[in-house]
Amino acid sequence: MSLVLAAHMNALGTETAFEVLARAKALEAKGKSIINLGIGQPDFRTPDHIVEAGIKALRDGHHGYTAANGILPLREAVAKDLHRRLKVEVSPERVLVVPGGKVTMFFAIMMFGEPGAEIIYPNPGFPIYESVVKFSGATAVPMPLKEASGFAFDADEVLGLITPRTRLLIVNSPANPTGGTVPRSEFDKLVKGLERHPQVAVMSDEIYGQMLYDGREHVSLLTYPSLRDRLILLDGWSKTYAMTGWRLGYSVWPESLYAHAERLAINCHSCVNASAQFAGLAALEGPQDAVHKMVAAFAERRKVIVRALNQLPGVSCVEPGGAFYAFPNVSKTGMTSRQLQDALLNDAGVAVLSGTAFGAYGEGYLRFSYANSIPNIEDAMRRIGRLLVDRPKNAQQPA
Numbered sequence: 001m002s003l004v005l006a007a008h009m010n011a012l013g014t015e016t017a018f019e020v021l022a023r024a025k026a027l028e029a030k031g032k033s034i035i036n037l038g039i040g041q042p043d044f045r046t047p048d049h050i051v052e053a054g055i056k057a058l059r060d061g062h063h064g065y066t067a068a069n070g071i072l073p074l075r076e077a078v079a080k081d082l083h084r085r086l087k088v089e090v091s092p093e094r095v096l097v098v099p100g101g102k103v104t105m106f107f108a109i110m111m112f113g114e115p116g117a118e119i120i121y122p123n124p125g126f127p128i129y130e131s132v133v134k135f136s137g138a139t140a141v142p143m144p145l146k147e148a149s150g151f152a153f154d155a156d157e158v159l160g161l162i163t164p165r166t167r168l169l170i171v172n173s174p175a176n177p178t179g180g181t182v183p184r185s186e187f188d189k190l191v192k193g194l195e196r197h198p199q200v201a202v203m204s205d206e207i208y209g210q211m212l213y214d215g216r217e218h219v220s221l222l223t224y225p226s227l228r229d230r231l232i233l234l235d236g237w238s239k240t241y242a243m244t245g246w247r248l249g250y251s252v253w254p255e256s257l258y259a260h261a262e263r264l265a266i267n268c269h270s271c272v273n274a275s276a277q278f279a280g281l282a283a284l285e286g287p288q289d290a291v292h293k294m295v296a297a298f299a300e301r302r303k304v305i306v307r308a309l310n311q312l313p314g315v316s317c318v319e320p321g322g323a324f325y326a327f328p329n330v331s332k333t334g335m336t337s338r339q340l341q342d343a344l345l346n347d348a349g350v351a352v353l354s355g356t357a358f359g360a361y362g363e364g365y366l367r368f369s370y371a372n373s374i375p376n377i378e379d380a381m382r383r384i385g386r387l388l389v390d391r392p393k394n395a396q397q398p399a
C-alpha cells in the first residue's frame, strides 16, 4: 500500500535559492571555486550586542514558552520603532512576533486563500507568495513587474486585476528579486483606488524597508490611514540586522484579523524562541550604526555590480533602488535565464538565480545578490565576462 498525500502538496512550490545553494556547496566540496551571489542574506554577522543579549537571555533562564504573540517589551519596542521610522502609531496589541518574515505571508495567504478566491501577487516576486497561494487552493493572479518602470507596479494595472473574487493583494517594496522600489505617487494612486474595493485586504512585505539607496525614502503602507483596517504589515529582523538564522519576524495586523493570526501561531509554533526575542529587543533598542554601516556597504557594492553588469556583452541592468539585489536583463546573451544560471554555476563558478525562480515574468533576467565582498563581486564579473565572450567563440568552432 502506498502513502496517499493530500492533493495540495502538489501545488506547493519552493525557493530555488536553497537548491542552488546546495548545488554550489556540492561543487565546492569537489574542490571547485564558487562565488555565491545567489543567496539572499547579508554577509555580515549579527552585531555583537544583539548576540550578547541572546546569550544573556539563555543564561538568565529564559528557557520556556513565552506569550504566543511575543514578549510584551518586544512588541512595545516594535511599536516604538515603527513610530521612530514611519511616524505611525501602532498598538503593541496589533503586533505579532513570528519566526521569520515567511510566517506572516503563510498566515496571511492561508487566512484568505481557498478555491474560488483570487490573490494578486508580484511577478517576478518572492517565490513563496505564488507557492502558498496555490497551496491554499486560491487562484494566483500575477501583477507583472516591468523593467521599463524600474520594476515598480503600475497602480492602474494592479487595480485592473481586481475582481469580486479578489481577497488579498500582496505588495513588496523594496523588492526581491528586482531591487525595485515603488514611488509614493503609485502607492497614493493604489490606495485611492482600493477605496472602491473594500473587500480586498493588503499584505505589504516591507522586509527591505531600511535598505534604500541614493536618498530614497521608504514608503510604508502603514502610513495610509484608509488601509489600517485591512493592512497586514510584514517585517522582521532577518535583513536589517543580519539575523536570517535567528528566525525572527513580526507582523502588524488589523484588529479584526489579529486573533485569527494569533490562533494560527498557537496551532503552528506556540511562540518564537525566547532568546531570539531578547536579541530582537536589543536590536531595536540598541545603537543602529551597524545597520547604517551595512547599508552603506551595500550602496557601494551596488554601484560596482551595476556598472560591471552593464559592461558585459548582451547584459543590461537598471539601477535597483533598494534591497541587495540586481536584476539584469540577459535576454540578448542568446541563452534562457535557466541555461545561463546553470552555465554560470557549472562553467564559471558563479552562483546566481534564474529570473524564472521568481515567476514566469522573470524570464530574460538573472538575480544577483550583492551581499558579498567587492573583490568577490569583481572576480565574479570577470568570470562571467570570460564565459560570455568565450561561449559564442566556442559555438562558432566546428565540432
Ligand SMILES: Cc1ncc(COP(=O)(O)O)c(C=O)c1O
Residues within 6 Å of the ligand: 040, 099, 100, 101, 102, 103, 126, 172, 175, 176, 205, 207, 236, 237, 238, 244, 248, 249
Ligand atoms: C521579500 C521577502 N520577504 C520575506 C522574506 C523572508 O524573510 P525571513 O527569512 O525572515 O523569513 C524574504 C527573504 O528572502 C524576502 O526576500
